[in-house]
Amino acid sequence: MKTITTFQHKKVLVLGLAKSGVSAALLLHKLGAFVTVNDYKPLNENPEAQHLLEQGITVICGSHPIELLDEGFEWIVKNPGIPYHNPIVSGAVDRGIPVLTEVELAYLISEAPFIGITGTNGKTTTTTLIHKMIQADERKAILAGNIGEVASEVVQTAEEDDHVVIELSSFQLLGIDQFRPRIAVITNLYDAHLDYHGTKEEYAKAKLNITKNQTEEDYFIVNADQQHLMELASSTKATIVPFSTVQSAESGACVKEGMVYFRDEAIISLQEIVLPGAHNLENILAAVSAVKLSGVSNEAIRQVLTTFEGVRHRTQFVREWNGRRFYNDSKATNTLATKSALNAFESPIVLLAGGLDRGNGFDDLIPYMSNVKALITFGETADKLEETARKAGVQIVVKTENMQQAVQSAYKHSSEGDVILLSPACASWDQYKTFEQRGDIFIEAVHTLK
Template identity: 70%
Template sequence: MKQINQFNGKKVLVLGLAKSGLAAARLLKKLGADITVNDGKPLGENEAARSLSAEGIKVICGSHPVELLDEGFELIVKNPGIPYSNPIISKAVLDGLPVITEVELAGLISEAPFIGITGTNGKTTTTTLIDEMMKKGGKSTVLAGNIGKVASEVVQQAKLEDHVVIELSSFQLMGIQEFRPRIAIITNIYDAHLDYHGSREEYVGAKMKITQNQTGEDFLIINADQEALLSLAGASMANVIPFSVRQKVENGAYIENGMVYFQEEGIMPTADIALPGSHNLENILAAIAAVKLSGVANEAIIHVLKTFSGVRHRTQFVREWNGRKFYNDSKATNTLATKSALTAFQAPIILLAGGLDRGNGFDDLLPYLHDVKAVVTFGETAEKWRETAEKAGITCIEKAEYMTDAVQKAAALSKAGDVVLLSPACASWDQYKTFEERGDIFIDCVNTL
């Protein structure tokens, strides 16, 4: 950890706790800042706030009073989930008060260089692949960021010879000023989180911040199959490394005649890759580019790609049972993710789908349901899913109350050679606390068949 003094004596407001706020507050105290923490959850229900108070940090809980800004703060460290429409944040921005996220703190104190991964889809898979390939190639890595490990916490132990592999959301990237990854990756950009950002332009701008501080010594790996993204990359000062699943690209990663290449060097046949789905080829190419630039040998890359079967809850292979293959894609909380899952298989599919009703329908999935022979619906959107399945000409439709029932019905509807796929296209909050909980229950149900 670098010893820096720029926060010594500085009056800082940490807005919002959860894991990132808790880590930021403790780090800032270690760096000598005068901290106040403000969180919306009442103190009696807020274990994190109580622990900080016991450590001598001033804590204000239960609401976000704008009057806090009258105390003369010099900086706000914001939880990424708090939108810029929050009254405190909007007034701070209007007053010219700097607002950062804890990722910026991580960049300031880390001795190790960063490999930063962002994009609408594929971030976690790409991040995990890079970490696995780097480790197999003899490199020392630290996982951080939106993958579940708070960056400003884990980088405190990172050494100069390490590599911090960090998944970055648009929410986190909006709060950076000096953060600079040695290698930055943008997997793809589609419309997402517009309720938070307000417009596609702001969302895209947040994603592009990953490269704003890069120089000619750094690398930006981007999806060359998205022309708009390729055009945006022209403004970067970094060395642009493209990847493409559709065409050969100069100086980048691509697929040609069933073979994966990096800078015209053949790596391995696509037929040997264990991870299913054409969408995952994008993630694989991005990961290969990053690790080849980091000096990882082909043998390590090949080993990982022959054995890696997916990130938990993301088209994750669970098991084979009586000739049926079960996949957990509980992370598919929107139709775009379910499209990717459906196109990953050629075998007949028994689809488990449904969940929180956000007001949208599922007709945009109709062109992708041709291999689905049966649908098991559940949750608030069960009826909407039934209507969509009928429009697709699917006659075998059953409704389940809970996941145990859904798995039993799917197993009964399937036969040897089929794929049983949980890919809900909906958030989980109508029945489960998180998509992880939903996926874990699915796994347990499959394993008890």
């Protein structure tokens, strides 16, 4: 861990807790800052805040009093989920107080270089692949960010020869100042999180922050199949490394003659790769680019790609039973992700979908539902999804109350050779706390089928 004096004897407000806020507060305290933590949850219901209080950190809980801005804070470190229209955050911006996220702190103290991955879809799979490939090469890789541990905590023990592999959301990337990954990856860019960012232009700008501090010595891996993304990326100072599933990418990764290539080197045949789906081929090309630039051997890459079947809750193979293959794609919380999942299979599909109603429709799924023989719905959006399925010509639509019922019904309406796919196209919060909980219940229900 680097010894920095940036925050020593400076007043810093940590806004919002959860794991990243606790880690940020403790790190800043260790760095000699005068830390105040402000969290909306009352103190008597807030064990994290109680722990910080025991460490001698000032804690204010139960509300976000705007008067905090009069306390002379020189920095604010906010939880990524707190929007910029929060009065304290917008007030700080108006006053010129820098607003950071915990990722910036992690970068400032890390001895190890960063490989940063962002994008609308595919971040988790790409990050996981990179991490596994580096480890397969018998080198140390630290998994951090949205998957793995809190970055500002795990980098405290990182060494120069390690690799910090970090998944980054647009929310996190809005709160950086000096953060500079040696290798940056953007998997793709579609419209998303507009309720947070306001416009697709602001969303794209947040994503492109991943490369804003890169120099000619760094690499920026970009999806060359998205022309608008390549145009946005052209402003970088880093060396652009393109990847493409449909065209030659001589300076990056592509598919030629049934093989994955990096530059002029054949890495692995497509037939050997066990991870299903065209969208995952994009993730594989991005990951191969990142690890080849890091000096990882082809043997390590092949070892991972011939064994890795998917990230938990992301087109994850669960089991084959009575001729049916079950896949858990609970992380598909929007139609874009569900399109990718539907596109990954040629077999007839029994689709399980539904969840929180955010006001959107589902008709953009229709062109991807030609293989869907039955739709099993649940949650607030059940009726909307049924309407879409009828338009798509799906003959069987069954409304269920919960995941256990949905799995039973899906099996009842399936045949040997079918894929039974949970890909909800919705957030989980109407019935389940997280998409992970929803996926775990699906997995359990699949394994208890009789």
